[in-house]
Amino acid sequence: MAVIDExxxxxxxxxxxxxxxDLPLPPARRVAIVTCMDARILPSKALGLREGDAHVIRNAxxxxxxxxxxxxxxxxxxxxxxxxxxxxxxxxxxxxxxxDLREKVREDLGQDTGEFDFLPIQDLDESVRQDIEFxxxxxxxxxxxxxxxxxxxxxxxxxxxxxxxxxxxxx
Amino acid sequence: MAVIDExxxxxxxxxxxxxxxDLPLPPARRVAIVTCMDARILPSKALGLREGDAHVIRNAxxxxxxxxxxxxxxxxxxxxxxxxxxxxxxxxxxxxxxxDLREKVREDLGQDTGEFDFLPIQDLDESVRQDIEFxxxxxxxxxxxxxxxxxxxxxxxxxxxxxxxxxxxxx
Numbered sequence: 591m592a593v594i595d596e597x598x599x600x601x602x603x604x605x606x607x608x609x610x611x612d613l614p615l616p617p618a619r620r621v622a623i624v625t626c627m628d629a630r631i632l633p634s635k636a637l638g639l640r641e642g643d644a645h646v647i648r649n650a651x652x653x654x655x656x657x658x659x660x661x662x663x664x665x666x667x668x669x670x671x672x673x674x675x676x677x678x679x680x681x682x683x684x685x686x687x688x689x690d691l692r693e694k695v696r697e698d699l700g701q702d703t704g705e706f707d708f709l710p711i712q713d714l715d716e717s718v719r720q721d722i723e724f725x726x727x728x729x730x731x732x733x734x735x736x737x738x739x740x741x742x743x744x745x746x747x748x749x750x751x752x753x754x755x756x757x758x759x760x761x
Numbered sequence: 762m763a764v765i766d767e768x769x770x771x772x773x774x775x776x777x778x779x780x781x782x783d784l785p786l787p788p789a790r791r792v793a794i795v796t797c798m799d800a801r802i803l804p805s806k807a808l809g810l811r812e813g814d815a816h817v818i819r820n821a822x823x824x825x826x827x828x829x830x831x832x833x834x835x836x837x838x839x840x841x842x843x844x845x846x847x848x849x850x851x852x853x854x855x856x857x858x859x860x861d862l863r864e865k866v867r868e869d870l871g872q873d874t875g876e877f878d879f880l881p882i883q884d885l886d887e888s889v890r891q892d893i894e895f896x897x898x899x900x901x902x903x904x905x906x907x908x909x910x911x912x913x914x915x916x917x918x919x920x921x922x923x924x925x926x927x928x929x930x931x932x
Contacts, residue, residue, distance in 0.1 A: 593792045593815075594845050594909050600809025601920045608918030610801065615853055617800035621764045627816040627831050629788035630781065634803045635812075638771025644764075645798040648819040650831040659879055660798050660821040666865050667853055674765050682786055682838055694837050701900055708830055729872050738765050747779030749772045 613642035616668045621645070622661060624721075625676040626652040626683075630744045645670055651683035652676055653709045654721035658728060665732050673735055675721050676749065678742040683711040714741050718752040784813035787839045792816070793832060795892075796847040797823040797854075801915045816841055822854035823847055824880045825892035829899065836903050844906055846892050847920065849913040854882040885912050889923040 622645040623633055633639060633646050645664045649656045654675060664670045687710055692703045711717040718739035725731055739752040793816040794804055804810060804817050816835045820827045825846060835841045857865075858881055863874045882888040889910035896902055910923040 592907055592909075593790045593843050594907065596790075597792070597794075597808040597810075597845065598920060598922075601807055601918075604807050604809070605918040611916040611918065613801050613915070615799075615801075615851060619764045619767075621768070622798070623768075627793070627818045627835065628786075629815050629817075630784050630786075630812050632805045632810070632812055634805055636772055636775050637768040638775070639768075639803070641801050641803055641806075644800050646800075646819055647798045647821075648817055649828070650818075650834040656827065656830060657820065659827060659877070660819075662866065662874075663821040663853065663862070663879060664798065666862065666869060667857065672763060672765050674768065680786060682834065686838065691834070691837065695833065695901065698837060699901060699903075703833075703901070706830070708834060730866065730870060730874070732870075736763055736765065744784070745782040747772075747776040747782065749769060751769075 610641040617642065617644050617670055619643045620670050621672040621674065622647060622664045622670040623674045623676060624652050624654060624657045624661070625742070626650065626678055626681060628678060628681065628744070631678060631742060636742070636747060651681060651709055651711055651717070652678070654725050655709060658725070658730065661725070662730050665735070671732065671735065673731070673737045675718055675737065675739045676742050677711065677714050677718050678744055679714065680744050681711060681714070683709070684714070686710055715752050719754055722754050781812040788813065788815050788841055790814045791841050792843040792845065793818060793835045793841040794845045794847060795823050795825060795828045795832070796913070797821065797849055797852060799849060799852065799915070802849060802913060807913070807918060822852060822880055822882055822888070823849070825895050826880060829896070829901065832896070833901050836906070842903065842906060844902070844908045846889055846908065846910045847913050848882065848885050848889050849915055850885065851915050852882060852885070854880070857881055886923050890925055893925050
């Protein structure tokens with residue numbers, strides 16, 4: 591059986607007792623979270639989120655550059671006002687360079703990914719700071735967005751805040 | 762108190778009883794899920810996922826185009842073999858056009874987003890099919906990836922599979 595069929599089975603169980611069908615579209619707690627797709631991170635459990643609370647944006651590394659479209663939509667159309675960027679220990683993004691991965695795609699699939707930027711990470715605190723700076727520089731967020739950055743430890747389940755200096759607010 | 766501080770409080774509680782600190786990096790169930798950032802969707806609960814099970818990629822709409830970097834990394838470096846694309850009812854992406862949102866960014870923030878594509882959705886089944894076709898056309902996925910598409914109903918918590926014809930496998 592495909593794993594997706596197992597997920598469908600779990601979804602049937604979930605739907606049977608589902609009682610959160612009347613929630614509005616905008617996130618109740620007006621916060622958006624950007625984090626990694628990593629399987630070990632369950633944002634709802636790790637951050638105490640219920641259905642309806644927060645936008646959760648996830649991609650390889652939890653990189654802001656790949657989240658910009660979603661963050662603009664989250665703020666302009668759905669009213670979120672705080673933003674947490676969460677990278678994490680033992681991240682796969684620490685294990686390769688763009689050159690490594692382009693080469694692997696060429697070897698495995700015979701495809702040329704050219705200058706495709708896979709946004710690898712060299713240092714976790716630095717990548718969090720870079721992502722916050724990137725977002726501020728775009729000027730596409732609300733000027734008063736509260737942006738904070740964290741590193742999640744997959745061994746302990748704990749968040750550690752990354753110091754970003756006095757410039758943590760946009761604008 | 763900022764909402765993010767409340768999330769940090771919830772994280773402390775989570776970490777106190779955390780006992781999943783020994784999991785490997787690659788997802789145990791070798792599946793990647795692409796879905797919307799919508800606050801009403803809790804993938805772990807709705808699909809029965811535990812820490813370590815699956816990659817979860819999320820963005821506004823659950824659009825594949827915005828997920829490609831993450832999917833390539835998920836497959837090439839971390840061995841996932843199945844892929845579920847999950848869009849959902851009452852999605853914010855159904856409520857605007859690119860022109861609407863570019864105009865709103867200009868009005869609210871004074872910024873020109875030019876030809877930025879916010880990837881709005883007109884029809885849910887069609888957007889799921891388009892995203893699967895987009896991924897197949899890239900030739901950047903494993904040729905034998907099992908890709909399936911769904912629409913999640915936020916009123917019932919239920920997944921409904923979208924028919925994509927016989928071409929559901931890449932290659």
